[in-house]
Amino acid sequence: xxxxxxxxxCKISIGGIKFSEKLTHVSLEKKTTDDSSINELLYLLAQKRxxxxxxxxxxxxxxxxxxxxxxxxxxxxHVQSLLNFTSxxxxxxxxxxxxGTITLFPHKNSFHLLGKIIQTFTKFDFSIYSMxxxxxxxxxxxxxxxxxxxxxxxxEVTSLPKNHAPFRQEFCLKELQQ
Amino acid sequence: METIAVYWESKIKVxxxxxxxxxxxxxxxxxxxxxxxxxxxxxALEDTVQRFELVTQDYIDSxxxxxxxxxxxxxxxxxxxxIKRWGYELQEKVIFIPSLELVYLHGPHFQDRFxxxxxxxxxLENGDIEIIAAGCAGTTIYVVIPSxxxxxxxxxxxxxxxxxxx
Numbered sequence: 001x002x003x004x005x006x007x008x009x010c011k012i013s014i015g016g017i018k019f020s021e022k023l024t025h026v027s028l029e030k031k032t033t034d035d036s037s038i039n040e041l042l043y044l045l046a047q048k049r050x051x052x053x054x055x056x057x058x059x060x061x062x063x064x065x066x067x068x069x070x071x072x073x074x075x076x077x078h079v080q081s082l083l084n085f086t087s088x089x090x091x092x093x094x095x096x097x098x099x100g101t102i103t104l105f106p107h108k109n110s111f112h113l114l115g116k117i118i119q120t121f122t123k124f125d126f127s128i129y130s131m132x133x134x135x136x137x138x139x140x141x142x143x144x145x146x147x148x149x150x151x152x153x154x155x156e157v158t159s160l161p162k163n164h165a166p167f168r169q170e171f172c173l174k175e176l177q178q
Numbered sequence: 179m180e181t182i183a184v185y186w187e188s189k190i191k192v193x194x195x196x197x198x199x200x201x202x203x204x205x206x207x208x209x210x211x212x213x214x215x216x217x218x219x220x221x222a223l224e225d226t227v228q229r230f231e232l233v234t235q236d237y238i239d240s241x242x243x244x245x246x247x248x249x250x251x252x253x254x255x256x257x258x259x260x261i262k263r264w265g266y267e268l269q270e271k272v273i274f275i276p277s278l279e280l281v282y283l284h285g286p287h288f289q290d291r292f293x294x295x296x297x298x299x300x301x302l303e304n305g306d307i308e309i310i311a312a313g314c315a316g317t318t319i320y321v322v323i324p325s326x327x328x329x330x331x332x333x334x335x336x337x338x339x340x341x342x343x344x
Contacts, residue, residue, distance in 0.1 A: 027236065027237065039299060039300070039303060042295055042296040042299060042300075043296050043300065045292070045296070046292055046293035046295075046296035046297070049292045049293070050292055051289075051290060051291060051292040052292070052295055052314070053289045053290070053315075054289075054314065054315050055295055055312065055313070055314040055315075056234045056235070056236050056312070056313055056314075057309065057311060057312040057313075058205075058234065058236070058244070058246055058310075058311045058312075059308070059309065059310055059311065060203070060205060060246075060273070060275060060310055060311065066236060066238070066244075068236045068237075101315075103315070103316065109229035109230050109231070110224060110229070110230075111220045111221060111222075111223040111224040111227065111228075111229070111230060112220075112221050112224040114220050114230065114233060115216075115217040115218070115219075115220035115221035115224075116217075116221070118213065118216065118217050118220065119213075119214065119217040122210075122213045122214060122217065127237075128235060128237070128243070129236070129237045130234075130235060130236040130237060131233065131234065131235040131236075131245075132232075132233070132234045132235075132313035132314065132315040132320075133230070133232055133233045133234075133313065133315070133320075134284075134313075134314075134315040134316035134317065134318035134320075135282065135284050135316070135317070135318040136316075137315065137316050138233070139315035139316060
């Protein structure tokens with residue numbers, strides 16, 4: 001008997017899956033549209049030399065401007081102290097302490113792959129706190145402790161090259177200040 | 179974790195600064211129980227709109243999420259038809275915004291270095307460029323801006339960052 005596999009049932013070839021280290025996810029919502037405190041916060045994070053490996057921003061959103069970003073979990077006490085400034089009292093802030101980014105690449109600008117990824121998260125009840133595409137990858141933030149399980153389930157709808165396994169970055173970069 | 183590179187740049191190097199014009203945006207606000215329907219809509223868009231330029235999503239609260247999809251404006255009719263056909267639960271929660279432009283830059287180890295987003299956003303803000311949406315992941319910064327702003331935004335970013343030439 002000839003079996004015809006529909007696109008729905010075929011695994012989608014991807015080049016790789018990467019995990020981040022443990023991150024903290026910060027969501028901000030402005031209470032007024034003329035509030036510039038998100039820009040001020042980004043400036044203060046840069047002054048404190050705190051990296052932002054992920055950021056999403058939307059000024060057309062419901063009901064007010066929203067931004068979210070991730071920081072390394074070790075930097076959270078510094079960010080918490082910045083958020084305690086009275087100048088940020090106009091922001092609704094939500095913090096998720098233990099988050100990880102799973103990055104799949106390349107996305108090939110494919111709606112089909114995007115739908116399959118989100119469908120897998122939904123099917124297995126994994127949270128998506130935020131997501132953004134980059135030039136070639138899709139990065140999704142979920143619970144840090146779920147990363148390995150998410151990767152395992154995503155491999156039910158995607159196929160990795162032979163001899164490739166999901167990986168973690170094994171080095172970090174340090175910038176000096178002149 | 180091992181530290182393998184230590185350096186400092188007086189002006190940040192980028193690999194490229196690129197712009198895309200004639201984009202539309204579809205913004206969905208959806209309850210988590212409509213996610214399956216959203217996925218079907220996304221997969222159907224593969225056949226009609228064919229490719230996305232940028233996608234971002236964030237969580238609003240314990241029951242709602244929002245997604246911003248950016249695609250070529252020439253596919254607007256197809257996008258609306260597909261979303262209306264598939265997204266019964268989503269239709270009332272979708273907003274389409276036409277005539278957007280996109281500037282993106284990527285550079286070495288952007289995901290590991292502080293201050294890059296602030297440098298880009300501050301420069302655009304000082305140049306009176308409105309940032310409608312942004313998505314920064316991996317080594318890429320995407321900024322969505324209003325119509326006719328891509329060229330001035332690109333110029334501002336070219337003055338702010340360095341693109342090494344050989």
